[in-house]
Amino acid sequence: xxxxxxxxxxxxxxxxxxxxxxxxxxxxxxxxxxxxxxxxxxxxxxxxxxxxxxxxxxxxxxxxxxxxxxxxxxxxxxxxxxxxxxxxxxxxxxxxxxxxxxxxxxxxxxxxxxxxxxxxxxx
Amino acid sequence: xxxxxxxxxxxxxxxxxxxxxxxxxxxxxxxxxxxxxxxxxxxxxxxxxxxxxxxxxxxxxxxxxxxxxxxxxxxxxxxxxxxxxxxxxxxxxxxxxxxxxxxxxxx
Numbered sequence: 001x002x003x004x005x006x007x008x009x010x011x012x013x014x015x016x017x018x019x020x021x022x023x024x025x026x027x028x029x030x031x032x033x034x035x036x037x038x039x040x041x042x043x044x045x046x047x048x049x050x051x052x053x054x055x056x057x058x059x060x061x062x063x064x065x066x067x068x069x070x071x072x073x074x075x076x077x078x079x080x081x082x083x084x085x086x087x088x089x090x091x092x093x094x095x096x097x098x099x100x101x102x103x104x105x106x107x108x109x110x111x112x113x114x115x116x117x118x119x120x121x122x123x
Numbered sequence: 124x125x126x127x128x129x130x131x132x133x134x135x136x137x138x139x140x141x142x143x144x145x146x147x148x149x150x151x152x153x154x155x156x157x158x159x160x161x162x163x164x165x166x167x168x169x170x171x172x173x174x175x176x177x178x179x180x181x182x183x184x185x186x187x188x189x190x191x192x193x194x195x196x197x198x199x200x201x202x203x204x205x206x207x208x209x210x211x212x213x214x215x216x217x218x219x220x221x222x223x224x225x226x227x228x229x230x
Contacts, residue, residue: 035219037167044224045159045167045210050217059217062124095166108214109157111178113166 002026002112004096009117016086020117022079022096030074033057033099033106036081038092039116046092049081050099050108059108063089086121093118124218125150127211133226142198144225146211151191155215158187158196161224162207170209171196203229 008020020036035050049070050059058070069082079096094117097110126149136142146156154174159167169178171187174194184199198205206229211222 037221044208045161045212045221047212047219047221050219059219061218100172107155107172108217108219109169109172109212110159110167111169111172113168115166 002098004098004112004114006094006096006114006117009094009119011120011122012086013123014087014121016121017082017084018086018119020081020083020094020096020119022081022114024077024079024096024098027098027112029072029077030054032101033108034070034072034079035097035099035108035110036070036079037095037097037110037113038090038119039095040089040092043092048094051079052106053101083119086119088121091119091121125152125213125220127213127220127222129209129211129222129225131225132223133228135228135230136201137230138201138203140201142201142205142227144196144209144227146189146194146196146222148192148194148213152213152215154190155213156187156189156194157212157214158185159210159212159221160205160207161210162204165207167210198227201227201229 036048067085096114098112158171161167208224210224
């Protein structure tokens with residue numbers, strides 16, 4: 001079964017840091033690009049960051065650029081989101097999601113989602 | 124950056140009604156548009172990609188159309204299990220922006 005399991009969420013003070021992890025299983029992780037998507041309480045989905053299968057291409061939303069770092073370890077089937085300089089506006093459920101590929105072409109729409117991990121930024 | 128808008132922001136319809144949701148991109152994105160459904164308390168689910176291709180396992184009452192800047196998601200006969208929030212997403216190039224969502228419930 002294809003699965004994504006996020007961990008690392010929690011309560012952090014403004015200005016603090018948090019490291020989210022996503023463990024992938026049931027598919028060839030190293031073949032797929034991956035993304036983080038978040039959802040603030042009562043709000044819509046917000047794309048956060050994406051990384052290509054070999055980490056050669058990395059993309060960030062303007063709202064997190066310079067503060068968040070996405071990375072992956074294909075040997076460990078793991079995706080990471082390092083979040084620094086957190087503010088209350090970063091409070092959200094963070095989803096790990098698999099981007100799609102058709103042959104060798106990667107498309108950044110998400111066909112598999114984890115259940116999410118909750119990040120709360122509050123003093 | 125390209126902005127994504129959706130209309131309406133919410134709608135209420137009767138079971139069996141035909142429901143149409145619109146998504147608009149501020150610049151052309153060809154057919155690089157996906158639709159997601161998020162039921163209350165659940166994880167988002169991919170419904171449609173390429174503007175009109177139904178993801179495997181999605182009921183045929185869902186359909187998508189459009190290209191360029193204007194797109195629609197249609198539910199041909201609304202069912203009680205279709206209650207939720209529907210969001211579009213562009214994926215032609217980064218940023219892979221989502222629309223603000225349309226909340227659908229049953230009248």
